[in-house]
Amino acid sequence: MAVNTLRKGKGHGEGRLSAESGPLFQEHPVGSPVRGAAARQSSRGPGHSFPRGRAQALGASLSVQRVPGEHQPKLPLIPLGSGSKAQPCLAFSLQIFINNEWHDAVSKKTFPTINPATGEVICQVAEGDKADVDKAVQAAKAAFQLGSPWRRMDASHRGKLLNRLADLIERDRAYLAALETLDNGKPYAISYLVDLDMVVKCLRYFAGWSDKFHGKTIPLDGDFFCYTRHEPVGVCGQIIPWNFPLLMQAWKLGPALATGNVVVMKVAEQTPLSALYVANLIKEAGFPPGVVNIIPGYGPTAGAAISSHMDIDKVAFTGSTEVGHLIQKAAAESNLKRVTLELGGKSPNIIMSDADMDWAVDQAHFALFFNQGQCCCAGSRTYVQEDVYNEFVERSVEKAKARVVGNPFDFKTEQGPQVDEEQFKKILGYISTGQREGAKLLCGGNPAADRGYFIQPTVFGDVQDSMTIAREEIFGPVMQILKFKTIEEVIERANDSKYGLAAAVFTKDLDKANFVSQSLRAGTVWINCYDVFGAQAPFGGYKASGNGRELGEYGLEAYVEVKNVTIKIPQKNS
């Protein structure tokens, strides 16, 4: 296994990240670091010139596991770090964003955000709590008042602002991708090619919806004229996870703003940086003050303040099922705010013996290991039909062993660190539980470096449905392979989970594909593919994987109140 341990980097501790923290990147083989205007130049230049077909394929299917392979895409230089000691490279505010202005926390507290590749502090960020949420809600409410610029704005203009935001993110794509990698640990090539691509596309997609989400006129019985208006819900609390910080932010902002809501957003304490940078772009795009407010902070404080707030009309949360329960409860106990939840999963990936084996192995690997296994939709129960089981396991182990773990800024790297120490420990805990409960550890199983939160790509064979690693969400690079005999059996086993986020089946047989896809209790079913996302397709969970849907036209429904208007008329005519 190729593991690059990270001994070179030497990050620095407290305070805003300054030029001194550059060495982590300076020693990086990719090229000389660039900043500011040069960074912008590069993000428009060669970075966008790799063959379109490939970029598109990457964006469409996330099938990026071969990115660092023989055809190295041309990526723009990473604009973090600096050869010059004159200027800081995090040249944006790390405070709370309310009313298009930057504020310290009311408590004046800050918290450190950590580089998971080194375990070192990147910088301190203002720590929002209830008082800051209150301020943000006040700003949001003011922006949402009848007669405000935001309420009176043409729907098409809301779309224009979202498109402008997409333009700005595209302009600063390399910088944002680097921030994402620095703070979250995901490989830079993925941040740049996948996350940022999907962010831009998501915003553009919802930009288009802003003047197309139609109310209806309704042939009501009697002498009445009846129509519906799709009105924004109001102040929306949005709580963002750390696994795709920018993308989840876009998933939340896109539909909320397209439909005219105002937003109080809490970003994950592990990964606040890219969201705060985007706050600058929101202001630059021209959104009126108070429309988007962004608060870095912790769940039990700032997050709880949002979910139990009496003046927040809706809360949207992406994260663990455990916290999802708390949010729904807080909504119930406070003001019955609308709730949408996108939670955990233990998604089955079913490989029939007639499947294209190369592709199935490839996709099953990708389905689990993508983003260090930190995907709610990770295919973490790989069911393989008996007659191909041994071959599949063997090839999956081979593939896992070849996975390149290391410095996420290295273009060769396929797997970076887990996001933080807590996750790191939790995953290692699951691995030992797996071994204890009798699953067969085929590779990996240990930390992959002597610092940072790296874990070896791990594969378990002979996994039984009753084992903890087959029932609980691990959220790490740990693959479970299970054996099955018949379709009926595997459907029953696949559905025997409290989760229902995603599922997949690999088969060349049309009947099997249709039967399995209709039988699986999951919000998304992929056939002969995995992790195919697009802003156009709705995403969300059955059962304890969530409430509601994000993306697609369906994703707009959570962000509007339907108002029925009925007018008495002298005489109805068809």
Place this chain on the structure above:
Amino acid sequence: MFGRFGLIFINNEWHDSISGKKFPVFNPATEEKICEVEEGDKADVDEAVKAARKAFELGSTWRTMDASERGRLLNKLADLVERDRLILATMETVDGGKLFSTAYLMDLGACIKTLRYCAGWADKIHGRTVPMDGNFFTFTRHEPIGVCGQIIPWNFPLVMLIWKIAPALCCGNTVVVKPAEQTPLSALYMGSLIKEAGFPPGVVNIVPGFGPTAGAAISHHMDIDKVAFTGSTEVGKLIKEAAGKSNLKRVTLELGGKSPNIIFADADLDAAVEFAHIGLFYHQGQCCIAGSRIFVEEPIYDEFVRRSIERAKKYTLGDPLKPGVQQGPQIDKEQFKKILELIESGKKEGAKLECGGGPWGDKGYFIQPTVFSNVTDDMRIAKEEIFGPVQQIMKFKTVDEVIKRANNTTYGLAAAVFTKDIDKALTFAAALQAGTVWVNCYSALSAQCPFGGFKMSGNGREMGEYGLHEYTEVKTVTIKIPQKNS
């Protein structure tokens, strides 16, 4: 200045006409020739169709492109139109006699917004899955129709071009466009922007030429799958006939109108006079939606007429490029003569000419803003589309009477009612036979709203989500499955 652009645009390349013929394009404000343009005919249409067909082949760049990418290209085209707004607005003015400020603000504004609107639709045109009886899985695909012939009028050369190509392209069609022979310049300039935006060759082809030759070649073509036409009802009939005689191509038509504008005594009179005025005189009266039958309730009739005359007399006519000018020329000599002839018929048939009534200036096709009162429903000026700055004001007494009179026409494009009474407003909204009804406003159009005619004002709708239906074929796919479950 325009020489480079006077060529036929096929396959993202510029071509001379096969016949070698050219035709002159005139400035209607001066009657002077601006330049010559290649004259496309059947042979050129054939070439354009071949290119469009090839671009539409299965597996082509255009067919395999992500829908969102089609949207990106349309957004890029909007950016380019925005960049070149000044030159395009100037072309509209020089070529179409349109006031420059109007061209720049209204026409170009509408073009850019329409492109962006349709860009947004590209990846939102949903098929459906259908709960069909039996053990089947059924879904629909909304597929592009194929090669679309699009024939553009001269009154809003760019806006109408965009209204045609934007929905067609967002749905994934390829197009063969014929701009009007009076106003081909801005369309040809668009050819270069379409190429610059990155549309693959053959997706958009632009053939300037005349109706009876190039236009007829499109509507009769056996390899064009759909024709969309905006223009006169007379020509609309020819197009539909040609489609019927050839390959039953799909037809959408946006034709003439004689739109009623009904003013009740309880209306805000200032607003009503102004909207009624603009509703008729906008762009020299050359609008299919012109409110050319103004029905005014008896108690306010005299006052309404007085104010309307006052308003019409305020005009400064002249070179539409010059600031301060409020009315430009009619598009060409033919229209100019036709309008003057209809004014004469109005006088002869007993309408009261309140102001205007004749040509203006010693060159260019200018006509004085003209107001007729005491118009009755049987007069030619109350029945025929004048397409000029000639306002007809009629009197009415009751709701039932005016509904009948307003609907008593072969047209049904637009209508309006001015009243503060909610019952009246909604009664008219339902009773008027027109594709668009405005209440207390006129000419309020935007890309989000469908537009089109009842009766002989047309077939189908343009713009809004409805407009996309005209550019897609619905395909039902049914797959036998072992067992159906809900």
